Structure formats: C-alpha cells, structure tokens
Amino acid sequence: MKLKAASALVASALVVVANSAIAETWDMPMAYAATNYHSEHGVMFADKVKEYSDGKLEITVHAGGSLFGGADIKRAVQTGQAPIGERIMSAHANEEPLLNWDNQPFLATTYEDSAKLWDAAKDTVNETLSDMNLVALYTCPWPGQGFYFKGAVESSADVKGMKLRSYNAATATVIESLGGTPVQIEAAELTQALATGVADGFISSGSTGYDRKVWEHLSHYYKVNAWLPRNYVMVNKGVWDGLDGDIQAALQKAADETGASCTAKSEELANWYFEQLEENGMSVVDAGPEFLAELKVIGDKMQAEWLSQVGDKGQAILDAYSK
Numbered sequence: 001m002k003l004k005a006a007s008a009l010v011a012s013a014l015v016v017v018a019n020s021a022i023a024e025t026w027d028m029p030m031a032y033a034a035t036n037y038h039s040e041h042g043v044m045f046a047d048k049v050k051e052y053s054d055g056k057l058e059i060t061v062h063a064g065g066s067l068f069g070g071a072d073i074k075r076a077v078q079t080g081q082a083p084i085g086e087r088i089m090s091a092h093a094n095e096e097p098l099l100n101w102d103n104q105p106f107l108a109t110t111y112e113d114s115a116k117l118w119d120a121a122k123d124t125v126n127e128t129l130s131d132m133n134l135v136a137l138y139t140c141p142w143p144g145q146g147f148y149f150k151g152a153v154e155s156s157a158d159v160k161g162m163k164l165r166s167y168n169a170a171t172a173t174v175i176e177s178l179g180g181t182p183v184q185i186e187a188a189e190l191t192q193a194l195a196t197g198v199a200d201g202f203i204s205s206g207s208t209g210y211d212r213k214v215w216e217h218l219s220h221y222y223k224v225n226a227w228l229p230r231n232y233v234m235v236n237k238g239v240w241d242g243l244d245g246d247i248q249a250a251l252q253k254a255a256d257e258t259g260a261s262c263t264a265k266s267e268e269l270a271n272w273y274f275e276q277l278e279e280n281g282m283s284v285v286d287a288g289p290e291f292l293a294e295l296k297v298i299g300d301k302m303q304a305e306w307l308s309q310v311g312d313k314g315q316a317i318l319d320a321y322s323k
Ligand code: PCA
Pocket: 088, 142, 143, 167, 186, 187, 203, 204, 205, 206, 207, 208, 229
C-alpha cells in the first residue's frame, strides 16, 4: 500500500514537472480599449484557456494596440511575431475582399440577422483566413454602425467636404460616396484626431464613441444600424497546426464560450452606450429619411460591387443567408 502511494506521489510529481516544462505563454495583442467589452472578453478567454488547458497555455492580453497597433496585428499573427491576436475582420478586406461580408450596408442590421449572416459566411470566411495563414477562434460583433458629426446632418449635402474618420475600406467607400474625405484612423487614436481637427466625425457604433469620450468634440449621433462588423481572435495557422489536440480543444472550448458571451454582451450594451452619449450631452437620434434613402442607394451599389469582386463565393453567402 505504502509503496503504491509513494509511486503515485512520484508519478504526480512527474506530471507537475512535465506540465511546467511544457507550459507555454502567448502574448495576445488586441486593438481596442482595455475597458471595452471586446478586450474584457479577451481577458475572459485567456482565463478560460488557462483553466481548460490545466495551466499548459497562458495568454497575456495587451489591449488598446499597446503591443502592436491595430493596423499591424494581423501581419504580426500571420508572420508569427505574435501567435494570437484580435482585430476587426473587415479591416483586411482591402487584401481579401471576401472579408467585407459583414460590412454590407443594411444586409444584416439586427443581432439575430448578424448571427444568421455569420452562420452563412463562416465556412467560406474560414477558408479565406486559412489561405492567409490564419485560424479564427471566435468572432464578436460591434453594435450597429451610425454616424458621429459636429452638427446636425440631414443629407449628404451637409457632409460634403467633411473629413471623416474611416476604419476600413467599407467606411471609406461610404464616406466618399457621401462627398466626404475619408481619413483612416485607429480607434486608439480617434480622440486625438477629433481634438486636432484631423477628422470632423466618423462612422461607428455607440461603443467606440463612448470609449473615446467623443462628446468632448462632437454633438450628434445618427443611428443607422447599417451593419454589425465583427472582431475576431485569430491564431497563426502554423502555430495552431503544431498544437497538441488537447490544447486545441481547450482553446476551442474557451473560444466558443467567450464568443457567445461577448456577442450577448454587445447586444446588452448597444442601447446603454446611446444613453451614455446622451447623458454626456450628445443628441442621439435616428438618421433622417433623406440621409437614410441616400445611404440605401450607396449600400446597394456597394453590395453589387462586392459581388462583382468576390463572385460565386459571395453570392453563395447571400443565398444561404436569405434562405
Ligand atoms: N468600433 C470600431 C469598429 C466598429 C465599431 O463599432 C471602430 O470604430 O474602430
């Protein structure tokens, strides 16, 4: 009995040694504010990974573009400078137009439709990411996109000549189509851009306006819910393929749970953000009919252009979505 107990002890000590020998730590750059729900869920994900991998994999989150700027995170993960990272997926659409699937104005404007669209797009998106040496672990939507301005806007006539901050190709296209000039700026640099007059407004959700306290510089938010773009947590494909099955399973379980929780949180916060903007003095209203009608025309054109770029793959996503 004694001998058995002793050898069991030795065996478990060996396991501890083995575990600590192979314990791996990953740095995870994230693009958005540390207090934003996306980043908070990144931390939740890291905690879960540690738990589900029995401490074999530890992830350290670096939010707010502090390790790599938002615009550099995808390349850092692709090239293995960082094994894992987070970014808004559609920022990569200039390289791979299919990744504009979730920036088609008025295609999916509710959380329910956003989930349906992701279901329809998931397999094709994952194939595209795989070709880019990336594996998506989870995605999480931003609330619906609308417009921030310095004053009242009724139609594109009021937007002409404005410098508006864009965060990807789709927002730049909308701004240009309205007669404005797009200026690509990371969310982390948005407050400064507004303060220094580099931008007079921007397209985003209530979330980013709240994070960046834009009421200090802007007065109006127009709700449009034009689309709900997704962030995603990506892993370098080579790194992923080299992981033990149990670590992959731990990452996937953590990812599935975190993605679901993050999505629910986004929906829960969507109106709360508007209330915060209002409490801080902004006018938060639905976009007027003239502006909306113009945006719908722009959206139709963007969807047609997207389909001509991505062909059957895009059409298949739209068909599966509208089924
Ligand atoms: N916030 C991010 C992307 C979409 C959103 O709602 C941003 O403005 O950068």
